[in-house]
Amino acid sequence: EPEVTQTPSHQVTQMGQEVILRCVPISNHLYFYWYRQILGQKVEFLVSFYNNEISEKSEIFDDQFSVERPDGSNFTLKIRSTKLEDSAMYFCASGSGMNQPQHFGDGTRLSIL
Amino acid sequence: RKEVEQDPGPFNVPEGATVAFNCTYSNSASQSFFWYRQDCRKEPKLLMSVYSSGNEDGRFTAQLNRASQYISLLIRDSKLSDSATYLCVVNMGNTDKLIFGTGTRLQVFP
Numbered sequence: 001e002p003e004v005t006q007t008p009s010h011q012v013t014q015m016g017q018e019v020i021l022r023c024v025p026i027s028n029h030l031y032f033y034w035y036r037q038i039l040g041q042k043v044e045f046l047v048s049f050y051n052n053e054i055s056e057k058s059e060i061f062d063d064q065f066s067v068e069r070p071d072g073s074n075f076t077l078k079i080r081s082t083k084l085e086d087s088a089m090y091f092c093a094s095g096s097g098m099n100q101p102q103h104f105g106d107g108t109r110l111s112i113l
Numbered sequence: 114r115k116e117v118e119q120d121p122g123p124f125n126v127p128e129g130a131t132v133a134f135n136c137t138y139s140n141s142a143s144q145s146f147f148w149y150r151q152d153c154r155k156e157p158k159l160l161m162s163v164y165s166s167g168n169e170d171g172r173f174t175a176q177l178n179r180a181s182q183y184i185s186l187l188i189r190d191s192k193l194s195d196s197a198t199y200l201c202v203v204n205m206g207n208t209d210k211l212i213f214g215t216g217t218r219l220q221v222f223p
Contacts (some may be wrong), residue, residue: 033119033209035212042213043157043200043213044213044218045210045212048210055209056208056209066155089154091156091157095209098209099144099145099204099206099209100145101147101159102159104157105156106155106156107155107156
């Protein structure tokens with residue numbers, strides 16, 4: 001069964017540093033997403049991406065965040081200058097269409113020191 | 114009112130029991146509904162979509178009541194492997210983002 005893959009599984013970074021989280025969505029999907037989950041809290045939407053542009057973003061997704069699809073397979077989330085409160089599990093997801101189920105990768109645990 | 118509200122549990126049930134979870138959502142324009150399961154520190158995994166007519170997948174039955182803005186999940190003949198957190202998830206329809214509930218924790222014991 002096709003799956004979404006994410007790397008790295010765990011990233012430890014000093015506050016103020018830049019991080020790039022990587023995702024390979026399911027190959028025939030066209031809609032891509034990033035979510036995050038702070039420990040003990042619910043999963044929260046960050047951004048959706050379709051047709052090479054952001055289709056929606058949440059209040060969390062401020063100027064420090066950016067997404068890119070640099071080639072036909074990868075989908076990345078960059079945090080420019082990390083803060084302590086960015087520590088969370090970051091999940092990439094992909095879907096085949098609007099209102100269709102989204103399939104999640106196994107996440108990147110980001111720890112900011 | 115929270116966008117998606119669930120009883121956090123935990124629900125502790127013996128193997129073989131039937132257990133039901135409920136969920137309410139606030140936005141009447143919501144169009145798509147799902148149940149996901151999440152094991153500890155793992156990703157959400159799609160359990161099933163929820164359709165207006167109700168739907169069943171093996172031991173799992175989902176129901177949707179649009180008038181009451183209420184979704185349910187019934188698990189029959191619980192297995193130890195059903196122990197997880199069950200997430201009620203709603204898509205608002207005019208947007209592509211998923212709104213997650215906080216989840217209901219299920220613990221099945223022998």
